Amino acid sequence: MTRIGYLIGSFAEDSLNRQLAEVLVGEAPERAETSEIDLRPLPLYDRHLDEDFPAEMTAFKEQVAAVDGLLLVSPEHNKGVPAPVKNAIDILTRPPKQGVLSGVPMGIAGASKSRFGTLSSQTQLRGMLPQLGVPLMGTPQMTVQVTDETFAEGAAGAEQLRRRAGHYMEALTAWIEQHAARG
Ligand SMILES: Cc1cc2nc3c(=O)[nH]c(=O)nc-3n(C[C@H](O)[C@H](O)[C@H](O)COP(=O)(O)O)c2cc1C
Numbered sequence: 001m002t003r004i005g006y007l008i009g010s011f012a013e014d015s016l017n018r019q020l021a022e023v024l025v026g027e028a029p030e031r032a033e034t035s036e037i038d039l040r041p042l043p044l045y046d047r048h049l050d051e052d053f054p055a056e057m058t059a060f061k062e063q064v065a066a067v068d069g070l071l072l073v074s075p076e077h078n079k080g081v082p083a084p085v086k087n088a089i090d091i092l093t094r095p096p097k098q099g100v101l102s103g104v105p106m107g108i109a110g111a112s113k114s115r116f117g118t119l120s121s122q123t124q125l126r127g128m129l130p131q132l133g134v135p136l137m138g139t140p141q142m143t144v145q146v147t148d149e150t151f152a153e154g155a156a157g158a159e160q161l162r163r164r165a166g167h168y169m170e171a172l173t174a175w176i177e178q179h180a181a182r183g
Contacts, residue, residue, distance in 0.1 A: 002173050002180070004028065005037040005067035009074025009085040009110075019151045020111040020144055020161075021073040027166040032173045034071075037063045039084050042091060050095035057091045061100045064092060069105040069176030076112055076121035081128075093132060102133030105179035107172040109142035111150075117143035137175045142168050 006025060010017045025034040041056045043049075049057070064070065074085050081089075092101040108125050110118030122143060129136045142164070144150065149157025 001033045003067040004034045006071040009082050016111045016146050017073045017075050024165045028169040039088050045090045065100045068180045071107050073109045076118040079120040081121045081124050105135045105176045107137040111144040111146050113146050117145040119143050135179050140168050
């Protein structure tokens with residue numbers, strides 16, 4: 001089994017990105033085992049915490065260390081990466097020499113009502129994550145413009161998203177397997 005941990009970058013109860021994550025994990029191939037790694041309990045990182053790392057941060061790092069790869073599903077805030085996602089990335093790289101992010105294969109996805117579907121924030125992540133040692137899947141991309149149809153059961157747009165999600169999750173699972181095989 002390929003263990004994929006998924007992170008959701010929105011804390012909104014009716015989050016579009018949580019809905020997108022549900023479609024994605026619902027379409028994951030049978031050989032993938034998906035579980036959410038919740039960002040909501042994480043305090044805001046500050047470097048003084050390095051000396052006495054909070055339990056929530058340590059638990060979060062342990063959950064990431066226990067999976068084969070990650071899927072980040074996140075909105076875009078002010079054309080950039082939302083604060084909870086940046087905070088999570090910072091936590092995963094700390095304390096110095098004790099980071100757990102480097103080498104973890106990852107895919108990114110996002111939904112927004114904008115025509116660009118989180119493209120700006122995904123572009124930021126594409127600049128940032130490889131520099132942290134993350135093997136980041138290049139294609140297929142999953143930038144989703146949400147319309148009234150996207151999550152409406154039986155709608156053509158929802159069916160189209162499901163097919164796209166299946167293709168994406170197959171590619172992500174293969175990407176993670178490839179990197180796991182290389183060690
Ligand atoms: C502070 C803030 C900034 C936002 N900036 C953007 C943006 O730059 N681009 C965009 O597409 N949507 C932006 N939005 C709208 C979000 O995409 C929208 O709220 C969407 O529903 C977020 O996904 P979520 O439902 O999963 O939280 C912004 C929302 C907030 C609260």
